[in-house]
Amino acid sequence: MDTLTDIAVQKAEQSRLPEVDLDNPGFGKVFTDHMLEMEYKNGEWKQPVIKPYGPIQITPALSTLHYGQSVFEGTKAYYIDGKTVNLFRPEKNYERMANSCERLCIPKIDRETFLEGIRKLVKLDHKWVPEKDGNSLYIRPFACAWDTQVAAKVSDTYRFYIILSPVGSYYDAPVRLITSQNYVRAVEGGFGEAKTAGNYAASFYPARKAQQMGFSQVLWLDAFDHEYVEEVGTMNIFFLIDDVLITPPLGGTILPGVTRDSVLKLARSWDMDVEERKIGMTEVMEAARSGKLQEVFGAGTAAVISPVKEIRHHGELITIHEDGRGPVGQKLYDTIYGIQRGKLEDRFNWTHSIEVA
Structure with a gap:
């Protein structure tokens, strides 16, 4: 060439x-x-x-x-x-x-x-x-x-x-998630971090079962303990617990999302406490019971910032958002979408403008 x-x-x-x-x-x-x-x-x-x-x-x-x-x-x-x-x-x-x-x-x-x-x-x-x-x-x-x-x-x-x-919009309403103890999305040493067709094909059957139960998507857990959160089928996942923004770390089993990276950079630029670390469902459920779980949202190209309304784990259902995004999720959405649409200052030089006229 x-x-x-x-x-x-x-x-x-x-x-x-x-x-x-x-x-x-x-x-x-x-x-x-x-x-x-x-x-x-x-x-x-x-x-x-x-x-x-x-x-x-x-x-x-x-x-x-x-x-x-x-x-x-x-x-x-x-x-x-x-x-x-x-x-x-x-x-x-x-x-x-x-x-x-x-x-x-x-x-x-x-x-x-x-x-x-x-x-x-x-x-x-x-x-x-x-x-x-x-x-x-x-x-x-x-x-x-x-x-x-x-x-x-x-x-x-x-x-x-x-x-x-x-x-148009990928999700028209806050999503409802359910964890799976019988299926996994990826294992260490596999190609969970690659955006390849097989990853999605493997997720379709458990996702369909989740939808038949009234849920939007599966909240994937690790392949060995079925305890540590990884990601959702169409987006990375974030938890705001006691004013700390937490998301699972990249380690070969999680897709390195562009929106995920954008969320982390923005949150840190706002001097938020941010942690990329393992987070177990035991911690999430306990935070929900104690009132420390403030927000849960997904981040992805298709969904941008999608609020999570409910999570079901081991038969227990927790409700996070009744309607729409929480304050942090909304601020992230408004900022990212505002930058994308040229309505806000692009301090990170993220956008590439194409002159079409």
């Missing part, structure tokens, strides 16, 4: 935008007019191309379908005005994807190709960025094995794609 800005563009003949209600797009259901595609073969990534969004032709022997060698990312673009769209910390998504590729034996995509591909694709499809407050353009880069051989081995060929989807 030549210079990293060499991204060929094949424009769609007609836009599908008039068919879409950007005020009510759902989540991940509709996609923009274009996508980026890049092929890896003969030991190198080839020139990327932006082309009309559409089906991909594959064979039944595609190695990804059989062995799950696939990684992905999720970030967003935010409407500022008719001239500008903001990205939020996409370089952190690149770092995580590079680590995921390493863990799954997928050749790393070049950093500038990743970032410039997002910028150029968003600029081309900028009219798809919703203006409605709370909505955004979800950006999904992903890479997967492309060999057409049914053999349990590392693939020799790959494809990298970026697709875009206008989205």
Whole structure:
């Protein structure tokens, strides 16, 4: 591949935008007019191309379908005005994807190709960025094995794609969580810290059981003691106990969330007491009983800051928030979303502005 800005563009003949209600797009259901595609073969990534969004032709022997060698990312673009769209910390998504590729034996995509591909694709499809407050353009880069051989081995060929989807809110109400004693999301030495398809596939069955019981998601615990909190299926988790903000530490079993990192940096800049440490459900339940558990919320790209209303553990149900976010969660949401939408000062230089007009 030549210079990293060499991204060929094949424009769609007609836009599908008039068919879409950007005020009510759902989540991940509709996609923009274009996508980026890049092929890896003969030991190198080839020139990327932006082309009309559409089906991909594959064979039944595609190695990804059989062995799950696939990684992905999720970030967003935010409407500022008719001239500008903001990205939020996409370089952190690149770092995580590079680590995921390493863990799954997928050749790393070049950093500038990743970032410039997002910028150029968003600029081309900028009219798809919703203006409605709370909505955004979800950006999904992903890479997967492309060999057409049914053999349990590392693939020799790959494809990298970026697709875009206008989205609304992921959660419309405070979430209800339940712990699981029978299932685990990840173990030390596995690939819990990689954003790979298999992690999510493994979580679907216990998540469905939780939903059948009236809960939103599973609050995952460690694989050995089933005691220490790890994360929720779609977000990292935070507890405010006696004015101390606590979240489980990264250690190979937890996804290093971009929003998680943003929450930690903001909280510390506000001189809050912050701890990244192991926290057991015994401690959480006792804090709830004593009145010291002030807030619980999840943090993630899709959900931003989602308040946790209830947690059920060993048959005991605790209620944290009856309605909406607590004061700390609300301040974090307002600050992060305000920075993303260009309404607040970006002291950390997190946003990347794309001039679209």
